[in-house]
Amino acid sequence: MGPPGAVPAEGGQDCADLSVLVRCAAGYCDGQASAMIRYVLGRFLSLVLSLVVASIVIFAVIEVIPGDPASFMLGVNARADTLAALRAEMGLDQPLPVRYFAWVTGLLTGDFGNSWTYKTPVAELVSDRIWVSLPLAIYALILSTLIAFPAGIYAASRRGSAGDVTIMGATQLGVAIPNFWFAMILVLIFAINLRWFSAGGFPGWDNPMQALKALTLPAIALALPQAAILARVMRSSLLDMLGEDFIRTVRAKGLSRRQALWRHAVRNALIPVLTIIGLQFSFLLAGGIIIEQVFFLPGLGRLIFQSISARDLIVVESVVMLLVFTVIVVNFLVDLAYAAVDPRLRRKA
Amino acid sequence: MSLLAIKDLSVQIGQAEILHGINLSVQAGEIVAITGESGSGKSMTALATMGLLPRGAQTQGTVMLDGIDILTTPEPALCQMRGNSMGMVFQEPMTALNPVQTIGAQVAETLLVHRNMPRREAHRQAAEVLQRVGLTVPPDRYPHELSGGQRQRVVIAMAIALRPKLLIADEPTTALDVTTQARILALLRELVSAFDMGLLIITHDLAVVADIADRIVVMQKGRVVEAAPTQTLLAEMRHPYTKSLFAASTHQVDLPDRAPAAPLLRVANVDRDYPMPREKLLGPRPRFRALHDISFEVEHGERVGLVGESGCGKSTLTRAILGLEDVQGGQIMLDGQPVFTGRHPNLTVRRKMQVVFQDPYSSFNPRHRVDRLITEPFHLLxxxxxxxxxxxxxxxxxxxxGLSPSDGRKYIHEFSGGQRQRIAIARALIVEPELIIFDEAVSALDVSVRAQVLDLIADLCRKRPLGYLFISHDLSVVRTVTDRVLVMQAGRIVEQGPTEDVFNNPQHPYTKSLIAAAPQLPDITHAPETV
Structure with missing residues (x-):
């Protein structure tokens, strides 16, 4: 099986390595490391538990959906003995726990099973599409952060000014406008009128510049509403911090308003902002389906959509599990980022 | 020329005039205390001196520090002066430090902002300054790993790192225990004489003022009502407000006598353990014993005080008595019945017991009217x-x-702090409990209001037998409103006995140190010596 099939096992390894990285980045190498290790292990344990629970829930939901894949494949007029033979071939006659464990062991060894409609291994289907959806999500997240951080910080540092009011008004709009509508406007302006970008489709990664260009409009359409939310969170979190006693203390030390903001308020304000970034990444990866439709991108969202229509349940099952896996890993990374930002989580009081 | 000379300072924010024509001065090596009740403008005077008034504040007059008028100095030059020629220490050490930076880095920042020096050198000097203020923990610690007193030392280190000419301390010891307070005040005094620094200390605590200050400035409603050298002021007290302030802080209530009665609350050999985080990855969870073998009794109608410093287990004991948490050893009985049965507080016992908390601002639901608030205990009936x-x-x-029936229709925000505490007492009284627990119930109040609330408690005792457990860190208050006192240290009761006996003739070394550390107002008829 191809490399994407091995994602769960390798992903787990990556996370452990990352935790070491984060720890070193935090300048953390003394005798109290055990508290940090305990924190990371605790988070890791919760990651594994979440994955187990999620897999059971996904499996159960798919099982209770009416419509047996075998009968769907053979059509309504299939003979009972043919149906039974196909069921046996697909393993559908086995008891539920056996099928669950077969599915999970398959996932762990990279065997996602075969798609019933495409007649190809699910792993291949996913590996093609994840190279669209994952870069798109990361691209959108980077854009969203690049827009939101300066906007939020600027608005907070000049609270009540014309700039603040303008930015807050713009974020209000950004939250309210649906992203697919915004995507269509982008296509209208930049693809149809100005002809700077193509209106849809994805040329593949053979030419990275072309690929990035094809992802630019979808990434902007995804990023702007997220940036609006993130900017608002950044602003309010920073304003909370600027009202804290320790900001008054550093002002009394002789730091200017600006220095107090950048050196002290921003890092403390990042803690709630990180939570939102984690949630947003999950949304961008799994929730890009509408944007993928608008721009005709062969991403995971479209794959799920088509598989659901075709009752290709093994694909749905596996892709949903993969998305859940990504979301849980991202949350784990966010937890590690908390520890990097906030020493109260690294050491015991 | 004075180091600091404030002349005719008025501050207006919006339509409200906060300060009116303030005049005061501080010489090098002198300790000047500003005192007064909340809202008197003490802190605003300090902030004006630091040039840290809130935005939109309109000022008049002059604030001259070493010949430079703070009020007309542009912001960049003020940044140069703050931390350099003037430093400030704030009230709340728990929140005054950046939680995500080490204490060493925070002290070094004062040096780095004002002096051109390598980072390594700044950290070395910061470690020296931290030692200078008597901090024994290494500079790579984070604020949450330090106690309140240690944090206050860090804040002081930040303020004095560059040896400013003027140090402003706004209620620097209000949030601290008495023994810690004594040490911090001693440190401030020592720094003033070592650095020949001027110290402007702001405190509502007159005992602290009388103890430390060379000169006292009394403020009321944004005006200076009296200012004089400490001895003169204590001896003469020209202004009626000054007199009332001192009278209120030494206020003695007239507690009615009581006859011995049957025991009401019986706490017998109580232990309370809390699980702690594991020390090793898979090791057992260590337990922290918050209460060790606590035993005492409160009789019907008896007034018992409980004193001790923060972390000694006072609050844990309160929760255990109220039956909010189970105990790991021993038993707590009220009127012969256990306060905790199975997994729940025992309701038949709970209605005989009510509690009044410290903070009159956060212990009420702001969306309910007073009549609904005070009838909350009815759900116990x-x-x-x-x-x-x-x-x-x-x-x-x-x-x-002492409130009128029409007050029942009002919301809680319409009342002052003292009135709110009266409402809290009304809420406790409405089910006619046998025992009231006053948990730091007067600690957040100004002295004059505190005196009124204490009088109210004495009045209530006169009307009917009222037994209470009065928990406070303030020894002078406990002394006047209790018959008997318990002294707690590190989860144990180290001494108990009739209040006057314990205060006049303490037996346990801890009790002795507590009483010695508590600043006392000098007997006003004799002029005290200043240090």
Whole structure:
């Protein structure tokens, strides 16, 4: 099986390595490391538990959906003995726990099973599409952060000014406008009128510049509403911090308003902002389906959509599990980022 | 020329005039204390001196520091002066430090902002300054790993790292225990003489003022009402407000006598353990014993005080007595019945016991009217009064605490701190409990209001036998409102006995140190010596 099939096992390894990285980045190498290790292990344990629970829930939901894949494949007029033979071939006659464990062991060894409609291994289907959806999500997240951080910080540092009011008004709009509508406007302006970008489709990664260009409009359409939310969170979190006693203390030390903001308020304000970034990444990866439709991108969202229509349940099952896996890993990374930002989580009081 | 000379300072924010024509001065090596009740403008005077007034504040007059007028100095030059020629220490050490930076880095920042030096050198000097203020923990610690007193030392280190000419300390010891307070005050005094620094200390605590200050400035409602050298002021006290302030802080209530009675609350050999985080990855969870073998009794109508420093287990004991948490050893009985049965507080016992908390601002639901707030304990009764009986109970409870029946229709924000504490007492009284727990119930109040609330408690005792457990860190208050006192240290009761005996002749070394550390107002008829 191809490399994407091995994602769960390798992903787990990556996370452990990352935790070491984060720890070193935090300048953390003394005798109290055990508290940090305990924190990371605790988070890791919760990651594994979440994955187990999620897999059971996904499996159960798919099982209770009416419509047996075998009968769907053979059509309504299939003979009972043919149906039974196909069921046996697909393993559908086995008891539920056996099928669950077969599915999970398959996932762990990279065997996602075969798609019933495409007649190809699910792993291949996913590996093609994840190279669209994952870069798109990361691209959108980077854009969203690049827009939101300066906007939020600027608005907070000049609270009540014309700039603040303008930015807050713009974020209000950004939250309210649906992203697919915004995507269509982008296509209208930049693809149809100005002809700077193509209106849809994805040329593949053979030419990275072309690929990035094809992802630019979808990434902007995804990023702007997220940036609006993130900017608002950044602003309010920073304003909370600027009202804290320790900001008054550093002002009394002789730091200017600006220095107090950048050196002290921003890092403390990042803690709630990180939570939102984690949630947003999950949304961008799994929730890009509408944007993928608008721009005709062969991403995971479209794959799920088509598989659901075709009752290709093994694909749905596996892709949903993969998305859940990504979301849980991202949350784990966010937890590690908390520890990097906030020493109260690294050491015991 | 004075180091600091404030002349005719007025500050206006919006339409409200906060300060009116303030005049005061501080010489090098002199300790000047500003005192007064909340809202008197003490802190605003300090912030004006630091050039840290809130935005939109309109000022008049001059604030001259070493010949430079702070009020007309542009912001960049003020940044140069703050931390360099003037430093400030704030009230709340728990929140005054950046939680995500080490204490060493925070002290080094003062040096780095003002002096051109390598980072390594700044950290070395910061470690020296931290030692200078008597901090024994290494500079790579984070604020949450330090106690309140240690954090206050860090804040002081940040303020004095560059040896400013003027140090402003705004209620620097208000949030600290008495023994810690004594050490911090001693440190400030020592730094003033070592650095020949001027110290402007702001405190509502007159005992602290009398103890440390060379000169006292009394403020009321944004004006200076009296200012004089400490001895002169204590001896003469020209202004009636000064007199009332001192009278209120030494206020003695007239507690009615009581006859011995049967025991009401019986706490026998109580232990309370909390699980702690594991020390090793898979090791057992260590336990922290918050209460060790606590035993005492409170009789019907007896007034018992409980004193001790923060972390000694006072709050844990309160929760255990209220039956909010189970105990790991021993038993707590009220009127012969256990306060905790199975997994729940015992309701038949709970209605005989009520509690009044410290913070009158956060212990009420702001969206309920007072009549609903004070009838909250009715849910403990099997058949709560309704209709006219309920109204009568509300009227009586409000009258008991000196409020009128019409106050029942108001919301809590319409009342001052002292009135809110009266309402909290009314809420406790409405079910006519046998025992009231006052948990730091007067600690957040100004001295004059505190005196009134203490008088109210004494009055209530006169009307009917009222037993209470009065928990406080303030020894002078406990002394005047209790018959008997318990002294707690590190989860144990180290001494107990009749209040006057314990205060006059403490046996345990800890009790002795507590009483010695508590600053006392000098007997006003004799001029005290200043240090």
């Amino acid at each position: 099997e058949r709560p009064p309704t209709g006219p009986a309920r109204d009568a109970a509300i009227t009586k409870a409000l009258a008991d605490v």
